[in-house]
Amino acid sequence: MKIMCKLILVLGFLVMPSTQATVILQYHHVSNETPAITSVTPAQFAEQMQYLADNQFNVVPLSRVIQALKNKQSLPDKTVAITFDDGYRNIYENARPVLKKHGFPYAMFLASQPIDQRINRMMSWQQIQTIAKEKAEIMNHTYDHVHLIRKLASETKGQWLSRIKANIKKNEQTIYQRTGQSFKALAYPYGEYNVDIMKMLSDMGYVAFGQHSGAAGRYSPLTSLPRYPVAVPFSKMSSLKIKMNSLAMPVLKQQPLESQLTKEEHRPKLTLTLDTQDIRKSQLMCYVSNQGAHPPVWISENTFYIQAEKRLPAGRSRYNCTAPSKTSNRYYWFSNTWVKPKHNGEWKKEK
The missing domain is CATH 3.20.20.370 (Glycoside hydrolase/deacetylase)
Known part of the structure; x- marks a missing residue:
């Protein structure tokens, strides 16, 4: 029993x-x-x-x-x-x-x-x-x-x-x-x-x-x-x-929480701490808008960061990360939005 x-x-x-x-x-x-x-x-x-x-x-x-x-x-x-x-x-x-x-x-x-x-x-x-x-x-x-x-x-x-x-x-x-x-x-x-x-x-x-x-x-x-x-x-x-x-990515901590960038911020660094119990860490992959795949940089057993290689353009950009589950054929998924003004501080006009 x-x-x-x-x-x-x-x-x-x-x-x-x-x-x-x-x-x-x-x-x-x-x-x-x-x-x-x-x-x-x-x-x-x-x-x-x-x-x-x-x-x-x-x-x-x-x-x-x-x-x-x-x-x-x-x-x-x-x-x-x-x-x-x-x-x-x-x-x-x-x-x-x-x-x-x-x-x-x-x-x-x-x-x-x-x-x-x-x-x-x-x-x-x-x-x-x-x-x-x-x-x-x-x-x-x-x-x-x-x-x-x-x-x-x-x-x-x-x-x-x-x-x-x-x-x-x-x-x-x-x-x-x-x-x-x-x-x-x-x-x-x-x-x-x-x-x-x-x-x-x-x-x-x-x-x-x-x-x-x-x-x-x-x-x-x-x-x-x-x-x-x-x-x-x-x-x-x-x-x-x-x-x-x-599945919802089990993010225990995110740094920064701020998604609004200043005009001087071009390559924001996003650090995530995960509950990795059910995540296949070796297959976790991140992506930057219009820059393709960016492998995560692990800095501890359950913490990694991702940073764009090129400058983000004015307007909205995203970092996406996915990882397969150990116990199913499904994927954990996470996305973070960045919003950046133009170099003169003005906002990009919507089309």
């Missing part, structure tokens, strides 16, 4: 990493007529949802994931949440019927100003109210889809934080007035944030999601939760299947 109990404990410990992972998918457009960099076609979206259904993924509301992460609870293996940013009308027209067919819940991160202005490509408030009644979760994307990290000219740190705090609260109030929903969950516009914003949101009782890839788990900071962007450049089923089955 004692031997059996020990065996159960050992096996339970070994499978624990997979039960701690939730994959959150991020979509913008489901259309044949929108930019490929932020779109999947209706046919691709239907194939992706059918894969989740055929392979018995546990597709849950994002609010359930948030609750589990806050309470350090495990969710069933192969849990997935589906999210959309901005509230484009093609989601209502092309994605909603597929989601209803499978009975999949989803979250919509909205910026209210474009809806209020009745911009043609956006959903109407009537359509948003319809999906909310169908149990879609309507969440915060700031009122006007602002670059949160960018201070206005002559704006102090306190004024900047007060401004963006008011922006977020205004959007939360608008969503509540229109739908009766308030989850205090924010998706960062453009995936941009910094440590000051993370602290502010934590003090406000918010969780927040980026646009950096990886599964979410008990090690994930609640104000920089990862999501897998799904668009034409990243929509091949062969690679998407690996992401949908991925």
Whole structure:
């Protein structure tokens, strides 16, 4: 009996990493007529949802994931949440019927100003109210889809934080007035944030999601939760299947936590300490945006760093690291976003 109990404990410990992972998918457009960099076609979206259904993924509301992460609870293996940013009308027209067919819940991160202005490509408030009644979760994307990290000219740190705090609260109030929903969950516009914003949101009782890839788990900071962007450049089923089955990298410590670089920082060094119990260390590999593979430099049994060989360009860049699991054919996945101004301190304009 004692031997059996020990065996159960050992096996339970070994499978624990997979039960701690939730994959959150991020979509913008489901259309044949929108930019490929932020779109999947209706046919691709239907194939992706059918894969989740055929392979018995546990597709849950994002609010359930948030609750589990806050309470350090495990969710069933192969849990997935589906999210959309901005509230484009093609989601209502092309994605909603597929989601209803499978009975999949989803979250919509909205910026209210474009809806209020009745911009043609956006959903109407009537359509948003319809999906909310169908149990879609309507969440915060700031009122006007602002670059949160960018201070206005002559704006102090306190004024900047007060401004963006008011922006977020205004959007939360608008969503509540229109739908009766308030989850205090924010998706960062453009995936941009910094440590000051993370602290502010934590003090406000918010969780927040980026646009950096990886599964979410008990090690994930609640104000920089990862999501897998799904668009034409990243929509091949062969690679998407690996992401949908991925595990949350067990990062015990990260240095630095700050993702906003100064104009003088060109080759940031990222140091990670991992729980390496289930990780095949010899096969851990990291990648730098537009610079390819960068093998990690191990400085202790469970700590390594990665640093770009060339200067990062102005704008957004990422360091990604993956490693196979010892106990399954799945991969641990981690991503870190860097945001850098131009050499004169100005921010790169969005195309």
